[in-house]
Amino acid sequence: MPKPLAKAPAGSSPNRRLTFNVHGTEAISSLKRALNIGLFLAPTVIHLQGDGVPGGKRDLYLSAAIQRSLRQLFSDLCRGEPTLTLKNFRNFLEIEQGEQPDKASTMLTEDTYRFEQFLEIWWIKFGLEIERPISIGDKDLTKPISNYFIDSSHNTYLPSHQWGGKATVETYKRALRQGCRCVEIDVWDNDTAPSRDKSLAGSARGIPRSERSQKFSTNTLHTAAAHIKGAVDDKIEQTRQFLGVEKAHSYSPRCSKFDVSSPSSGQENGLTLGLADTDTDANAAADEKANAEQRSGRSKTVLPRDEPIVMHGFTFNQPIGFRQVCKAIREVAFETTHLPIIVSLEVHALSDQQESMVQIMKEEWAGFLVEKPHEACPNGRMPRLEDLLDKILVKVKKASLSTESSIAAGSLSPKGVAMDDDAASGPEDDRSTKRPPPKVPICENLSNLAVYTHSEHFVNFESSSAKTPSHIFSISENRILDLWESKRDELFTHNRHFFMRAYPKAMRIDSSNPDPSQFWRKGVQMVAMNWQKWDEGMMLNKAMFSGEHGWVLKPTAYRSNGHELCHQTTDLSHRTFDLIITVLAGQHIPLPEGMPRHKSHSFRPQVKCELHVEKSEERSGNPGEAGVKLRSIEWKKQTSSGKTDHPEFGMENRELCFRGIPKVEESLSFVR
Known part of the structure; x- marks a missing residue:
């Protein structure tokens, strides 16, 4: 079954009634072509006038x-x-529909309306095209960048789960093209470089001999393991092809456990009023083709021998070159939007390869890389979003700097943070639970690139680093929830003024995702999602950022006010909310796997709906009496069963009613 998803529009009436017609995976473009007359109740055409639509008249097949x-x-x-x-x-x-009066007045210019005009205005202008990307000119870009939620990814280089496979640049391209604006790169020393005495290399200065030996051995062992696994995978694939054995694969949502491609947009996937499918055959086929080329060796990665590499440390993941990743990012960075990108670096490489990283980024991102503060940002002020169009920002730890060099760096960050001990580095994924990797000093040239986005290790909200404008705390999902229980007001106040990034807990080795909305409601700007897996968390992420170019302005109470830090509590001005969804009928609902077309008369589809809003225990941060977690309040409804893959749901149970929902922030509430 399709997995529909929509975002409750911001600023809409608290009493909202939405009327849905459910489409399946058939794209709108396909519906405009002649359809197979053998389909049950094949759609017929309704001719619309197409006012304002390029090409004039418009046909709708229903x-x-x-x-x-x-x-x-x-x-x-x-x-x-x-x-x-x-x-x-x-x-x-x-x-009935809860649309804004000014928008309705703009669309309604006639005294009376025929059926076709009614459809064009209501269903097209307020329905099918609701998922069209908003124009950048219509977005508010005047606020400091910490006042926005940012579409973010975790371990962007991975195509599937967290412990194996081949890193690939294609995952960066897909994520950026689909709206992601914060990507992650894990950078390591290249152990395929020409032989050199690493114990005496300049890259090892400042690291004790015991830590150097641990660093080099773990890195070398990891790389060897990855290459061995790659060789075994290639041999298995060659044997499979020699024997002529087909690789079994299903593109159904139930079988596609990992799929880096999610629905690209509502309109392209046959959506009505924000309803979305789980995947498309075209994307799945493209992914399988790319994977097959990798397995067969036709797209083998050739690593440079003197440049850093990108890989998932202490796993069997096979590496790619850091320059390859930078090239891929530059290639598609601003293909779909001009809003900025944040590149989050998890640095495990030593200083000589860090210098190489700096050189590569400056070469590949020339003209786009932010290397010094914006001229319009005096006195340590964070830039507005409009100040950073077509720019790439680097997030990395700061180096130990002297007073003089700190002033020369021209950064908003503090003078002396020594090591890359950010939670986002190494221990973030707890890949080496017995002995975490040693902390790597960050060289000054790399450190200087963290102009507005420098990583800080979280200690508490009272530390001096917690008041520096450009800092970013990267904190695991579990710890943020713990902080919400113990430091609710401090956490919320911090996130009104400064950046925070949430990342998945260590146990999510299958690349599953948390519910990102619970962190957005705490003011967290970046919720790093595993884009490798299309699950409920990614559906919510899609709903949040659909058509928004990867940056969404926070609700007013979640933003800084431009004055001195104020300790505003989380007692926000929420409203009681009523939502009624009427499901009328559908066409081309996907049949269950294995059901032949001639059996479609026995198909009985249903529409299930979940409302994702802030729960009372989530709002209060209270674990409940005797430390027992409060029971979750679930908002779930479903229709009666329809008949065939072109169902009509009748009058009984076709209204999904959610009434009297307390304290709702509409822009952070979602319909799935």
Whole structure:
């Protein structure tokens, strides 16, 4: 079944009624072509005038079930008249649908409306096209960058789970093209470099001999393990091809455990009013082709012998070159939007390879890399989003700097943070539970690139580093939830003014994701998601950032006010919320796997709906009496069963009613 998802629009009426027509995986573009006449109740065309649509007239193919439902709705609104009056249409949009009066008034310019006009304005302008990307010109880009939620990824180089496979640049390209604006790169020394005495190399200065030996041995062992696994994988693939054995694969949501491609947009995947599918055959086929090329050796990665590499430390992940990743990022960085990118570096390489990293980034990102403060940001002020269009920011730990060199660096960050002991480095994923990797000193040239986004190890909210404008705390999902229980107001106040990044807990080796909305409601700007897996968490992430170019302005109470730090509590101005979703009919609902087309008459689809809002225990941070967690309040509804893959849901149980939901922040609430 499709897994629909929509975001409750910000600033809408607290009493909202949405009417949905459910589409399957068939794309809108496909529906506009002649369809197979053998399909049950093949859709027929409705001719729209296409006002304002390039090319003039527009045809909409709808099944008989959907047309009956829509014509009945139109007839009810007309109240016995042959056409729909302006007053009745406006009441429907504003009262029933909860649309903003100014938007409704802009769309309604006639005194009466025929059925086709009604469909074009309501279903097209307020429905099918609701997922179109917003124009950057219509976004508020005037706030400091810490006042926005940012679409973020975790271990972006991985194509599947956290412990194996081959790192690939394609995952960066896919994520950036689909709106991600914060990517992660784990950088390591290249052990395939020409032989050199690493115990005496300049890269090892400042690291005790005992730690140097541990560093080199673990890195070398990891690389060897990755190459051995790669060789075994290639041999298995060669044997499979020699024997002519087909690789079994299913693209159904149930079988595609890992899929780096998620729905690209609502309109492209046959969506109505924000409903989305789980994946597309085209994307899945492209991924399988790329994976097959890797397995067969046609796209083998050739690592440079003198440059750092990207890999997942202490696992069997096979590496790629750091320059390759930088090239891929530059290639697609601003292909779909001009809003900035944050590159989060997890540095395990020593200083000589760090210098190489700096050189590579400056070469590959020339003209885009932020290397010094913006001229419009005096006195340590963080830049506005509009100040950083087409820019790449680097997030990395700061080096130990002298007073003079700190001033020369021109950074907003403090003078003397010594080691890369950020939670985002090494221990973040707890890949080496018995002995975490040694802390790597960051060289000054790399450190200087962290102009507005420098990593800080979290100690407490009272430390001096917690007040530095450019700092970013990277904290695991579990620890943030613990802080919410013990330091709720301090956490929320910090995140109104400064950056915080949440990353998945160590046990998510299958690349699963947490519910990101619980962290957004705590003001966390960056919730690093495993884009390798399309699950409930990624659906919520998609709903949050769909059409928003990867940056979403926080609600007013979640933002800094431009004055001195103030300790505003989380007692925000929420409202009681009513939501009614009416499910009328559907067409091309995907049949269960293995069900032949001629058996579709026995298919009984349902529509299930979940409302994701802040729960009372989540809001209070209170673990409950005697330390027992409060029971979650679930908001779930479902329709009665329809018939066939072109169902009509009738009158019984087609309304999914959510009434009297307390203290809702609409822009951080979601429908799935």
